[in-house]
Amino acid sequence: MSTSSRMLTVGAAQMGPVARDESRRSVVARLVELMEQAAAAGCRLVVFPELALTTFFPRWYLTDQAEVDAFYETEMPGPQTRPLFEAAVRLGIGFCLGYAELTPDGHRYNTYLLVDEGGRQVAKFRKVHIPGHSDNEPDRPFQHLERHYFEEGPEPFGVWDAFGARVGMAICNDRRWPETYRVMGLQGVEMVLIGYNTPLHYAPDPTQNPLQAFHNHLVMQSGAYQNGTWVVGVAKGGTEEGVESLAQSAIYAPSGQIVAQAITTDDELIVARCDLDWCRRYTGTLFDFDVYRRPELYGRITTQKGVVLD
Ligand code: CDT
Numbered sequence: 001m002s003t004s005s006r007m008l009t010v011g012a013a014q015m016g017p018v019a020r021d022e023s024r025r026s027v028v029a030r031l032v033e034l035m036e037q038a039a040a041a042g043c044r045l046v047v048f049p050e051l052a053l054t055t056f057f058p059r060w061y062l063t064d065q066a067e068v069d070a071f072y073e074t075e076m077p078g079p080q081t082r083p084l085f086e087a088a089v090r091l092g093i094g095f096c097l098g099y100a101e102l103t104p105d106g107h108r109y110n111t112y113l114l115v116d117e118g119g120r121q122v123a124k125f126r127k128v129h130i131p132g133h134s135d136n137e138p139d140r141p142f143q144h145l146e147r148h149y150f151e152e153g154p155e156p157f158g159v160w161d162a163f164g165a166r167v168g169m170a171i172c173n174d175r176r177w178p179e180t181y182r183v184m185g186l187q188g189v190e191m192v193l194i195g196y197n198t199p200l201h202y203a204p205d206p207t208q209n210p211l212q213a214f215h216n217h218l219v220m221q222s223g224a225y226q227n228g229t230w231v232v233g234v235a236k237g238g239t240e241e242g243v244e245s246l247a248q249s250a251i252y253a254p255s256g257q258i259v260a261q262a263i264t265t266d267d268e269l270i271v272a273r274c275d276l277d278w279c280r281r282y283t284g285t286l287f288d289f290d291v292y293r294r295p296e297l298y299g300r301i302t303t304q305k306g307v308v309l310d
Contacts, residue, residue, distance in 0.1 A: 005275045005276075005277045005278075006165070006275070006276040006277055007273055007275055007276070008044060008045065008163055008164060008165050008273075008274045008276055009041075009042050009043050009044055009045075009273045009274070010043060010044070010045045010046070010047065010191070010230075010232055010251065010271070010272060010274055011034075011037075011038035011041060011043040011045070011046040011047065011269050011271045012046075012047050012232050012233065012234045012249045012250070012260070012262070012269070012270045012271075013031070013034040013035075013038065013046050013047060013048050013049075013234060013267075013269050014049070014235050014236075014237060014247060014249035014262045014264075014266075014267065014268045014269070014270070015030065015031075015034075015048065015049050015235070015236045015237070015266075015267050016236075016237065016238040016264075016265060016267050016268075017055070017236070017237075017239060017240035017241070018052075018053075018054060018055045018056075018236065019240070019241065020055045020057075020241055022055070024053055024054075024080035024081070025080060027052070027053050027054070028053070028081060028084060030267055031048060031052065031084055031095075031097075032083055032084065033267075034046065034048075034267060034269055035084070035088070036087070036091065038271070039092065039093045041269065041271045042271075042273075043093060043271060044093060044094060045093065045094045045095070045096070045163050046094070046095050046096075046269075047095070047096045047193045047195065047232045047234045048095065048096060048097050048098060048195060048234060049098055049195035049196060049197065049234045049235055049236040049249075050098040050110065050112075050127075050171050050172045050195035050197050050236065051099060051110065051195075051197060051236070052097055052099060052195065052236065053073070053081070053097075053098075053099045053100075054071045054099075054100065055071075055240055056197045056236065056240060056243070057071045057100075057149070058132065058144060058145040058148070058149050058150075059142040059143050059144065059145075059199075059241065059243055060142075060143060060145070061136035061138075061143055061145060061148070068149070069102065071100050072099075072100040072101060072102035073100065073101055073102065074102050074104075076099070076101075076113060076121075081097075081099075084097065084115075085115065085119040086119070088115055088116070088117060088118070088119045089117070089118060089119045092117045093117055094115055094116045094122075094163060095114075095115050096112060096113065096115070096169065096193045097112070097113050097115070098110070098111070098195040099113070100149070101126070107151055108149060108150055108151055109126040109127065109150055109151060109153060110130070110146065110150045110153075110172075111125065111126050111127070111171075112124070112126075112127075112169045112170075112171055112193070112195065114162060114167065114169060114193070116162060116163070122162045123158065123160040123162070123167075125153070125155075125157075125169035125170070125171070126151075126153030126155060127152075127153050127170075127171035127172065127173070128152065128153045128156075128157065128170075128171075128180070129152075129173045129174045129176075129177055129180075130146050130150050130151075130173070131144065131146055131147075131172075131173040132144030132145060132146040132147050133145060133147055133148070134147040135148070140203045141201065141203070142199070142201075142243050144199070144203070146173075156183060157169075157174075157183040157187075158184075158187070159184050159187035159188065159189045163191075164276070165190045165191050166187070166188045166189050166190040166191070167189070167191050167192075167193065168187070168189040168192045168193070168229075169193045170184075170192060170193075170194045171194065171195060172194070172195065172196035172197060174194070175196065175219050175233065176219050178222070178223070179301065180192075180223065181223035181224075181226065181227045181229070181231075182226075182227060184227065184229070185226075185227030185228070185229065185283075185287075185289070186289065188283075189227065189229045190229055190230060190276045191229060191230040191231070191232065191274065191276070192223065192224075192229055192231045192232070193232050193234075194220065194233050194234065195234045195235075195236075196216075196233065196234070196236070197235070197245055198245055198246040199244065199245050200212050200244045200245065201243070201244070212246045213246060213248050216233070216246055216248060217248070217250065217258065220233045220252050221252055221256040221257075221258070222256065223252075224252040224254055224255075224256050225254065225255060225256030225282065226287065227282075227283070228254045228279045228280070228281070228282030228283035228284075228287050229254055230251070230252065230254060230272075230274045230278075230279070232251050232252075233249055233250050233251070233252065234249045235247045235248065235249045235262070237249070237262075237266075238265035239265075247262055247264065247268075248261060248262060249261070249262040249268070250262070250270070251270060251272040251274070253274075253278065254278050254279045254281065254282045254283075255281075255282070259272045259274075260272045
């Protein structure tokens with residue numbers, strides 16, 4: 001095993017609530033402040049949550065199309081988001097930003113964008129697993145209408161060479177699925193960036209409410225360990241428009257251990273100095289895929305969607 005180390009200092013920029021009427025200008029100022037803190041802490045990359053620029057609007061069934069469209073970005077950078085790209089160059093720090101994307105040909109995605117220290121777009125990821133429901137369900141205390149507002153991302157999980165590492169991205173519900181991490185693991189991922197908005201109340205089965213934090217850590221710790229990768233989990237937490245969401249942003253080592261965790265439910269930066277070569281301790285031993293995996297026996301994973309009893 002190599003004794004050299006490649007270090008990447010990363011910041012998870014947790015956000016507190018974004019009010020429905022908070023302007024992009026105000027939100028972007030909060031993000032720039034977090035970037036400044038991250039740069040001062042020696043970070044080369046700072047990771048923001050899912051849908052960082054707006055309130056989590058899928059909690060409402062909205063019928064005014066102009067009101068809906070106002071939550072989406074039609075260009076990146078646009079006039080209101082350009083300060084983020086300028087801050088990247090000024091501070092010499094990259095960032096990963098979650099936002100609602102409306103493409104020129106009318107597609108709507110829940111998107112993550114990776115930008116380098118030069119303000120250049122390195123990679124774009126569209127959320128693969130879209131949770132919740134598509135029709136208004138007025139009996140719920142609040143909606144989770146992601147399947148109404150977003151299409152399923154059409155591209156597979158990718159991994160890119162950036163910040164001296166093999167970097168992958170996933171968004172919120174994606175973190176609950178083992179395939180997310182394994183598809184990236186098979187591309188040599190060393191750091192997975194994951195933003196989330198997770199309401200504490202889960203209407204289809206409220207027995208899960210008190211387990212939200214446990215499940216959050218469970219899936220990211222497992223994903224990290226089973227694929228020998230760093231994972232950066234970043235929340236938009238706190239009580240947003242009356243809905244309480246999980247905070248507890250954390251950075252997970254390839255061992256599955258938590259190396260940093262947020263202590264508030266507000267804007268808060270946590271930082272970890274990540275040894276990328278630590279991944280090899282797992283991918284070169286217990287999880288040496290080349291030696292131990294049995295893909296010839298895993299056919300159901302890609303040929304079958306639901307459960308089949310045969
Ligand atoms: N944003 C997002 O994907 N949230 C979901 C909430 C549970 S499904 C209604 C999550 O997996 O955290």
